[in-house]
Amino acid sequence: MHTSGSVAAVDLGATSGRVIVGHVDEDGVRMEHVARFPNGPVSVWEGDREALHWDALELHRQLRAGLRDAFARHRDVVSIGIDSWAVDHGIVRAGRLTHQPYHYRDERNEAAVRSMLRRSGKPELFRRNGLQHLPFNTVFQLHADLRDGLLQPGDRVLLMPDLFGYWLTGVQVAERTNASTTGLLDVTTGRWSDDLRWSLGLPAGLLPDLGTPGDEVGELLPAVADALGAPPSTPLTLVGSHDTASAVVAVPAAEPDFAYISSGTWSLVGVELDAPVVTDAARAANCTNEGGVDGRVRFLKNVSGLWLLSESVRSWERTGERIDLEALLASAAAVTAPVAVFDVADDVFTAPGDMPARIAAWCAGHGLPVPAGRAELVRSILESLAVAYAETLRTVVDVTGKDVRVVHVVGGGSQNRLLCQLTADRTGLPVLAGPVEATALGNVLVQARARRLAGLGGASLEALRVLVARTVEPVRYTPAPGSDARPHRTTVRSHA
Secondary structure, eight states, X not given: OOSSEEEEEEEEOSSEEEEEEEEEETTEXXXXXXXXXXXXXXXXXXXXXXXXXXXXXXXXXXXXXXXXHHHHHOTTEEEEEEEEOSSOEEEEXXXXXXXXXXXXXXXXXXXXXXHHHXXXXXXXXXXXXXXXXXXXXXXXXXXXXXXXXXXXXXXEEEXXXXXXXXXXXXOOOEEHHHHTTSSOBOTTTXXXXXXXXXXXXXXXXXXXXXXXXXXXXXXXXXXXXXHHTOOTTOEEEOXXXXXXXXXXXXXXXXXXXXXXXXXXXXXXXXXEESSOOOOHHHHHTTOEEEEOGGGOEEEEEEEEOTHHHHHHHHHHHTTXXXXXXXXXXXHHHTOOSOOOOOOTTOGGGSSSSOHHHHHHHHHHHTTOOOOOSHHHHHXXXXXXXXXXXXXXXXXXXXXXXXXXXXXXXXSGGGGOHHHHHHHHHHHTSOEEEOOTTHHHHHHHHHHXXXXXXXXXXXXXXXXXXHHHHHHOOXXXXXXXXXXXXXXXXXXXXXOO
């Protein structure tokens, strides 16, 4: 048993990855960034179309370099944990990756969705897997793989964090929180659904055994340990490998009546429950039941996030101009005139491209004023996101009956002061923003508990959150007087 020590968290996002060392003792957790590296889609020509892939090999090279630095700096690192975005996967045949994984925004999913829904309709899929219908869910991507002849008997599908874990340890496993996003996990039993696999014609043995956060997958392969400068006995520990599952662990909630917004490229708006909700109302609202750490259920909806802003910035920077994001947000905060509120969920905003032009075209096509400049466009994006958050939270509350008194915003979006204030105004609820690195912090805490650091062995999620609250003080945003909280029903009460 270690009274104190360090663990290495590999946190891979859709736009960047990082390796963070978490130092854990009785006083709290101290996070040290060791490495940060970019991530993004790679476009390649495939016959008659341009396809989007992830460069998994480069990501693996970068995470290994980061881990090497972590072990060089800290000899007390006793575990490694990996989390990433959901749904995307690699196909392993005879131990080897067959091709670079497809990106969830690749257009091949569109035909796969149409084809698969002819076999199993949305109501039937929701009854079995409890998931929000999203065209990039793994189940649709696997159907595309099957249609394209990419799957053979004996193949094994590994979600992204499980793929990188396999390359470190040689062990193939599927962590439960991420497996719950595939659409192939039975929402009532928590096991792979053979019925779904058979109905889709997927090969037997395609899906690895399931593992639970806190499980020790195995020790590093000898050659890997040598390359990283790590002790040969260093284990890979399963965490909430879906990044949002780890982020929710690190919500510094003092009371159970909270909602969360994990705000990054995507925004995941929801509540934590003890059991899934698979009612007709939940399906009609297009909500999802995803697995959380310790068997909790993350009942939520995926909402477009800061992708809209970051893609707009990328569009402006393609001309060679460097955008000062802080100055841009300050100018957006100074906009006092009403701006257009658009539907952030419209499919036109899904793919990479000229986001400002798309937003302008959407507004013009719907009879709304087109943002006159960059400040108005950014204000329009953030107002639209805040409205979407408020409407989504109202839906979640209506479907679950859960009383919500405070909204915790975690992740990169918690640094966006304007967005946090607009969210408080639109929901009529106090917003507590932070921690920024919630995903990595949740990753660290689950590892620390598994390794029994600082007396955390057997600690509940609530106890871990108390430790987070001692470590990170959230920034509080109070709804402005006279705020328009109409997106919420009276079942959501403000105690600000």
